[in-house]
Amino acid sequence: MLKVNRTILTGIFACVVASTSVLAQPATNDAITTSAPEGDHAPRRILYEKDGPNPFYIEEGPTLTSTLYHDGSRVEVPTTITTRFSCFQDTTGLTLADLKEAVRLSEAQDGMWNPIVVNDRGAERGTGLNIVINVTTGAPSAAVLDAIEESAQFVESQFTDPITVIINFRWINEGGLAFTQNVSTSTSYTNTRASLIADMDSDDFIQSFLPVGSTLPVRFNGASATVTNQNTIRFSKDNYRAVVGSLGGGNSSITVNPTLSYDLDPTNGINFNQLSFQDTLIHEIGHALGFTSATDINAATGLTLTEALDLYRFQRTDGTGDYNPDTYAEFQTTPRTIDQNTPNDDANVDIIDFEYRMSDGNPDQASHFREQSPSLGVMDPIISFGETSYPEQYMESDINMLDAIGWNYASGDCNDNGIFDACEVDCGNPDCAGVGGCGTADDCNDDDIPDDCQLNGNDCNANTVPDECDEAALITSQPSSIGVCPGDPAALSVTAPGAGSFQWKLDDVNVVNGGGVSGATTATLNISSVDESDEGVYTCAVADGCILVTTNEVTLTVLDPVSITSQPVASDSACTGETTIITVAADGDNLTYQWRKDGIPLVNGGNISGANGPNLSISNLDLSDQANSPGYTCFISDTCGNSEESTASTLAIVGPEFINQPQDTCVDSGQPAVFATTVNPPSGSSLFVQWHKNGSPMSNTGNISGVFTDTLTINPASAADEANYSLRVLVIGPNCIEFSDAAQLTVDDCNCPNPGDMDDDGDFDLADMSGFMQCFGEDVTVNIACDCANVASFDNVVDLDDWAVLESLITGP
Secondary structure: OOOOOOOOOOOOEEOEOOOOOOOOOOOOHHHOOOOOOOOOOOOOOEEEEEOOOOOEEEEEOOOEEEEEOOOOOEEEEOEEEEEEEOOOOOOOOOOHHHHHHHHHHHHHHOOOOOOEEEOOOHHHHOOOOEEEEEEEEOOOOHHHHHHHHHHHHHHHHHEOOOOEEEEEEEEOOOOOOOEEEEEEEEEEHHHHHHHHHHOOOOOOOHHHHOOOOOOEEEEOOOOOOOOEEEOEEEEEHHHHHHHOEOOOOOOEEEEEOOOOOEEOOHHHOOOOOOEEHHHHHHHHHHHHOOOOOOHHHHHHHOOOOOEHHHHHEEEOOOHHHOOOOOOHHHHHHOOEEOOOOOOOOOEEEEOOOOEEEEOOOOOEOOOOEOOOOOOOOOOOOEEOOOOOOOOOOOOHHHHHHHHHOOOOEOOOOOOOOOOOHHHHHOOOOHHHOOOOOOOOOOOOOOOOOOHHHOOOOOOOOOOOOOHHHHHHHHOOEOOOOEEEOOOOOEEEEOEOOOOOEEEEEEOOEEOOOEOOEEOOOOOEEEEOOOOHHHOEEEEEEEEEOOEEEEOOOEEEEEOOOOEEEEOOOOEEEEEOOOOEEEEOEEEOOOOEEEEEEOOEEOOOEOOEEOOOOOEEEEOOOOHHHOEEEEEEEEEEEOOOOOEEEOOOEEEEEEOOEEEEOOOOEEEOOOOOEEEEOEEEOOOOOOEEEEEEEOOEEOOOOOOEEOOOOOEEEEOOOOHHHOEEEEEEEEEOOOOEEEEOOOEEEEEOOOOOOOOOOOOOOOOOOHHHHHHHHHHOOOEOOOOHHHHHHOOOOOOOEOOHHHHHHHHHHOOOO
16 A cells, blocks of 8 residues: 655645635524435525535435334435545645536436446345445446446445445446535434443443533533533434434435546555545445534534534644543543634543544545544545555544444354354354344354354364364363372372373373372373372363363372461450450461360350451450469361360450449438448459549549548538449559449439338238328428328328329239
8 A cells, every 4th residue: 555645746636624614594403404405406495505625515404203223213314415636636726616516517417327236236145235326427347337336345244234325326427526415314312322322242342431411511612611411413314314213315426537547456456646546435435424524514603513523523722621531431521522613623532541633624624534544544634546445445544433333243144144243153142133034053162153164274173163162162061270298198089081192280280090000091180199290280281183172280289287376375364345266377288276265175156256267356355254273275177187286375364353343322311321242352453442423533522521532421412422332443564454243322212112002011911001091191301200191292291192193003902
């Protein structure tokens, strides 16, 4: 392929656009969407037009009925026809009037020629895309017709979408100018997203990350942070039919200027002074399939359109607003940038896994990759003399972006039987419904390629099965890694029913029989008495004629005996209520642990955990956890019968010992209250004690004494002293702290815990009534013995109010 630099060769044609324009009366956005009746040359209303370099105009087409694929609903869609000079027509000095005159002259010749239908293979084409070229005007040579057919067949081979794309082709013989007329339509963003997701095949991913909701965030000015929520997406007619729904109406058209010098056969390269006809036509078909951006139309008309390819168009750099997505999450929220963005030259199409730099509209039309060397794809804006990308004119970049807008990429037809490989091996492929011959091919390795395409040099035993599939089927059960005690026997086995030979290997060296080893060339390797020399990585080479497979690597490990490497601490002390952990470490394989306290095995539960592991934990310690005969030990054993016991770890519980706890006390107001306890310090230690009231430390003051002793006195007691009292004990040195039980002080209410129960026998009967009568009229502050008769407690006198309450309590004689 000869790549000629555009700066030194004058005959290079490009899709070039400038920003100056003269516009017709603007219409609304809703009016811009296209489709023209085929063969209808009656005047149509021009919606927008642009003069100057690379002129164009947009005509109003009919409104058509479409049935949406993703939900079956019927909608009315408007259509438009966009006419512009072909990408590779030299537009230097050409005006809008020249474009309209070229269209008039070419349409005037329609009907003067016998139409030629190129590449309509109909049912013979199998599944997938059918590109039909209607040569409506002119008499191209047989070589041109062959080149047209080969171009159409190449595009067909790339995609599986089961639709027919018809493109009208004009070959103007008398000084005509090349131009294209693309039919377009539009639909809601909601339908767009749902349709692209419903159309996804096995190699699609990005469509599911299109922004959720009814609108697409778009910046139509690259210099502004303003975001427009776009609710309508524009499609080429054929892109719409491939993805969104059915649609009739007219066809897109391509008019070619035969006065240009074309090389029709790219198989032997392109002459240095000619253009590749096939690359040129395939490029224009790419635009008909939807490789278009609204950027240039918006810049020339002030419209805010979004085309299918613009779903993936972003600012190339992050800029101040992080406008270039780096993750799928950012792809869902980052606004698209549909702006010429000059002079920044800052446009990309981005599908996260891939991103490609795009033309920004100056000097090249935005509906292309950015011109660079080497070319990004056939959808570059420039095809130079002597240049071709044959035999794969659609490069990875072209395929990825056409795939992103809904053209399902074909995996190929390896055996040239007219059935795409993906369909030939699997009728379940969503693009293969109703395809004749689908699901008839074997695909033993599940790579979506029929087996018969993989036999050349890959079928050593001539059984029509690829060697890798024979290899995959040879071994039905792999050997497993094992651990063996020294001196014990060991066996490694592989299952391969059809195998004719076996060879076991240790660390890639063939194993031989002898010295306790047998079965080295059979399915099972036996070792009678394992030692360290047998340890290593084993494989087995399994053969069935020319099919040779090596098993997975497995390991034979000679188990190490238990050996304690770190003993528990010899002695330890801890405060009551705390947690202590005793640890042992040991080497060896498959070890088991059993902790013991003074020779008695421990079990997990209560305050014990880790009884069967290297770390024994004892929580909430008390004196019962103390051990010194001999203390805590750990018995460790392995599966080979070896065992060791650790040295003992004694544990001293450092905490006070309460001999007596304080008791609840009830006193009359003004009487003394005393709380006492007996507490002994641990051997060799002393104590610091302090009484607490309701959990707060006390001090000797007023009626309080003995706060720092084991006996607390409150004299005299009053209602303000009612509380819970406990003794805090600190063991000096280890600083262990423990509290006594809490004891409650009640003031008054001591003589009568149950008002009305005069004899304190737990019930209310005649004896209580008799006692009540003896106290009737008494003042209980004077006669404290009558306190239980003051049942109602309305005042200090036993009266009829108290009798009424007592009478209601009587339950027996």
